[in-house]
Amino acid sequence: MTSPLLSDIGVGPASSLAALLARWLPRQRWFTGQGRDMTGVSVAAATALTADCYHLVVRVDQRGSADGDHYQVLLGVAAQVPPRMWPSLIGEVEARPGERLMVYDAVHDHRAAIVLLERLRRGGSTGHLRFESLPRTSVPCGLTPRVLDVEQSNTSIVYGDELILKLFRHIQPGINPDLEVTGALARHGFTQVPAPVGWFQTEAPFWSTLGMVQPFLTESTDGWELALDSGRRRTGFTDEAHELGRTTGELHMALAKAFPTDIGPVDQPARLADAMTHKLLRAAARVPALRPYVPPLQEIYAAAVTGGGQPPLQRTHGDLHLGQVLHAHGRWHIVDFEGEPAKPVPERRADRSPIADVAGMLRSFDYAAQSGGAFHPRWAERCRDAFCAGYAESGGFDPRAVPAALRAHEAARAVYEVVYESVYRPDRLMVPMNAVARLCAAPGTPPPIPSAPCDRPLQET
Ligand SMILES: Nc1ncnc2c1ncn2[C@@H]1O[C@H](COP(=O)(O)OP(=O)(O)O)[C@@H](O)[C@H]1O
Numbered sequence: 001m002t003s004p005l006l007s008d009i010g011v012g013p014a015s016s017l018a019a020l021l022a023r024w025l026p027r028q029r030w031f032t033g034q035g036r037d038m039t040g041v042s043v044a045a046a047t048a049l050t051a052d053c054y055h056l057v058v059r060v061d062q063r064g065s066a067d068g069d070h071y072q073v074l075l076g077v078a079a080q081v082p083p084r085m086w087p088s089l090i091g092e093v094e095a096r097p098g099e100r101l102m103v104y105d106a107v108h109d110h111r112a113a114i115v116l117l118e119r120l121r122r123g124g125s126t127g128h129l130r131f132e133s134l135p136r137t138s139v140p141c142g143l144t145p146r147v148l149d150v151e152q153s154n155t156s157i158v159y160g161d162e163l164i165l166k167l168f169r170h171i172q173p174g175i176n177p178d179l180e181v182t183g184a185l186a187r188h189g190f191t192q193v194p195a196p197v198g199w200f201q202t203e204a205p206f207w208s209t210l211g212m213v214q215p216f217l218t219e220s221t222d223g224w225e226l227a228l229d230s231g232r233r234r235t236g237f238t239d240e241a242h243e244l245g246r247t248t249g250e251l252h253m254a255l256a257k258a259f260p261t262d263i264g265p266v267d268q269p270a271r272l273a274d275a276m277t278h279k280l281l282r283a284a285a286r287v288p289a290l291r292p293y294v295p296p297l298q299e300i301y302a303a304a305v306t307g308g309g310q311p312p313l314q315r316t317h318g319d320l321h322l323g324q325v326l327h328a329h330g331r332w333h334i335v336d337f338e339g340e341p342a343k344p345v346p347e348r349r350a351d352r353s354p355i356a357d358v359a360g361m362l363r364s365f366d367y368a369a370q371s372g373g374a375f376h377p378r379w380a381e382r383c384r385d386a387f388c389a390g391y392a393e394s395g396g397f398d399p400r401a402v403p404a405a406l407r408a409h410e411a412a413r414a415v416y417e418v419v420y421e422s423v424y425r426p427d428r429l430m431v432p433m434n435a436v437a438r439l440c441a442a443p444g445t446p447p448p449i450p451s452a453p454c455d456r457p458l459q460e461t
């Protein structure tokens, strides 16, 4: 499995590389096991990309997860790394007695990024890896790479402002929903989602998508930035929200065509309410501040069952918010179809109510309005209304016509956000906690308590 150099370093659980990775991984934004005790780190698969750059699938075992989690790492190895690479340093290992080598995160190394694109251009297999690009697609060569400097759950490399390669960091068996959905939408002619032009996968320790190349949208601004800017300048955002609603409706129509489904069972809303309650109880076990809201939230979920008029389940975006939409060349484009990152892949690929995506975006308007700036007090409310009106023009139903279901989905999304923020951004926990309190607003409901971060990790089962 290992190349000569890696066998010198040693990749077993007792190797110095494993010890370094055990210290380095929890510091990465894309590491999903925060807060859980690590019981083992080992290299599950290794492929030499060049003499000094290795593609690794690293297995991390932690208390509370039986199967281990797997992460993609590009490992650079050098006797000495140049100062510009110091922030990417993982540490020093002993290769042979007396010979020390530096290892680093080679995603930030131009040479490694160029090699990856070159492999994608040529296609074919290298070790455990298989590279593919669409027939007749020219992935150009000679483009200068740079790692995208935005807050994200994975790592993306932009090549000369023409292409973007997204490396999925936490990998799970099977096709990544981002590749699956964007590929299907492209085949159905939906143009408001960048179509994948190349991808690569591993065959060990299991079959899994590792990365995907799409055209890079130049001169784009994401919805979050545009919304904050509108707040800063006290300008409206209703035209943008309306257009975004229409694009979301069109997206749902295209998804329903690309992934045809049977009409769900007659007790679908009841099952949904049960699933929401199950998640709520798990969330409340992790985040104590949620506990007083369990009874009123359960009532909100139950009310959705009798609300009626709900659209059938279908494939959805899965994690729609203002950071996932890019405005470029006068139109909205939608990215990142991976779904909520902590969920297991089968759940992310399952059909859901399209109202869940609508609720995701409505929650995002609330986030923006609570992020400082000089927002008009009714900014979020106006955006909600405009978004729903736009959605009604193309999505086949008006979300405002199913208020009980919309409220339940917003509440469920806010509960997800509470857990997300308690793990990753405790300073923002009050944003979804306030939303939970508002949605539950009823006499006797306690106000939100500034909560301690949760004591258990964000990992759905
Ligand atoms: N095709 C694209 N063109 C331009 N920018 C993009 C494109 N795809 C993604 N981005 C930028 O990269 C960011 C992260 O992408 P995303 O797919 O959401 O990654 P993650 O799943 O890691 O959060 C987006 O918010 C957007 O700013």
Ligand SMILES: O=P(O)(O)O[C@H]1O[C@H](CO)[C@@H](O[C@H]2O[C@H](CO)[C@@H](O)[C@H](O)[C@H]2O)[C@H](O)[C@H]1O
Residues within 6 Å of the ligand: 151, 152, 153, 224, 319, 321, 322, 323, 324, 336, 339, 340, 341, 360, 363, 364, 365, 367, 368, 417, 420
């Ligand atoms: O990394 P992803 O984009 O897949 O999504 C995760 O991180 C998001 C934050 O980066 C998080 O979104 C939450 O915060 C946003 C503001 O930063 C807000 O617009 C969203 O409405 C809110 O949910 C998302 O939940 C999480 O899955």
